[in-house]
Amino acid sequence: MGGRRILMAAAIATAAAPALADEADELAKKLSNPVADLITVPFQFNADFDEGPNKDGQSYLLKIEPVLPIKLNDDWNVVSRTIIPIVDFNQVFSNNIFGLSNIQQDFYLSPSKVGPDGFVWGIGPSITFPSATDARVGSNLWGGGPTGVALVQQGDTPSGPW
Numbered sequence: 546m547g548g549r550r551i552l553m554a555a556a557i558a559t560a561a562a563p564a565l566a567d568e569a570d571e572l573a574k575k576l577s578n579p580v581a582d583l584i585t586v587p588f589q590f591n592a593d594f595d596e597g598p599n600k601d602g603q604s605y606l607l608k609i610e611p612v613l614p615i616k617l618n619d620d621w622n623v624v625s626r627t628i629i630p631i632v633d634f635n636q637v638f639s640n641n642i643f644g645l646s647n648i649q650q651d652f653y654l655s656p657s658k659v660g661p662d663g664f665v666w667g668i669g670p671s672i673t674f675p676s677a678t679d680a681r682v683g684s685n686l687w688g689g690g691p692t693g694v695a696l697v698q699q700g701d702t703p704s705g706p707w
Contacts, residue, residue, distance in 0.1 A: 583612075583614065584611075584612065584613055584614065585611070585612045586609065586610070586611045586612070587610045587612070588607065588608070588609055588610070589606075589607070589608040589610065590605070590606070590607050590608075591605070591606045591608075592604075592605050592606075593605075596634070596636075596637045597636055597637040597638070599636070601636050602634065602635055602636035602637035603634075603635045603636070603637070604632070604633070604634050604635075604637055605632070605633040605634075605635075606630060606631070606632055606633075606646075607630070607631045607632075608628055608629065608630050608631075609628075609629040609631070610626060610627065610628050610629070611626070611627050611629075612624060612625070612626045613625045613626075616657065618657075619657065620656060620657055620658075621654065621655070621656060621657055622654075622655050622656075622657045623652055623653065623654055623655075623669075624652070624653040624655055624667060625650070625651070625652055626650075626651040626652075626653070627648065627649070627650050627651075628648065628649040628650075628651075629645070629648055630645070630646040630647070630648070630683075631644070631645060631646075632644060632645075632646050632682045634681075634682070638681055642679050642681060642682060644677070644678030644679050644682060645676055645677060645678045645682075645683075646676070646677050646682045646683040647673050647674060647675060647676055647677050647683035647684065647688075648673070648674045648676045649671060649672070649673050649674075650671070650672045650673075650674065651669065651670075651671045651672075651692050652669040652670055652671075653667030653668060653669045653692070653693075653694060654667060654668060654669050655667035655668075655694075659698060662697070663697050663698040663699045664695070664696075664697055665694075665695070665696040665697075665698065666693070666694065666695045666696070667693065667694045668691070668692070668693040668694075669691070669692060669693075670689060670690070670691065670692065671689060671690055671691065671692035672687070672688070672689045673686075673687065673688035673689065674687065675687055
């Protein structure tokens, strides 16, 4: 009797595996699509060494990039993407600096569905806020202009600029 239970459990797990794999593939595609209908908060960390006049400094940059899609209707989304840069400069300037650089806010108007050829796009405005806590890590100026994104998703491997 115990052997049947094991076989039954294995059969159920085997039957569910393709469905789980399909869900995982769909989630992977959404995560790589910058204008998908998925709330994400990616982090990007960069470290640079041999910085400053004596080449003995380090600079660290952490970008927090929350992405929030807003459904307008069945055909269109507006995707909000904020870039919040936190900087840490050690021995790069005469004193160490830790703080916030300028925040960038992007909005993308995008179709809510991926095209039949796997093409995804978004276009909209980009605004830079003078939020730097130190003049050496960001300007005290507002900025703005157009921004866009394009992505082609084919099969299991997405490719694009983001």
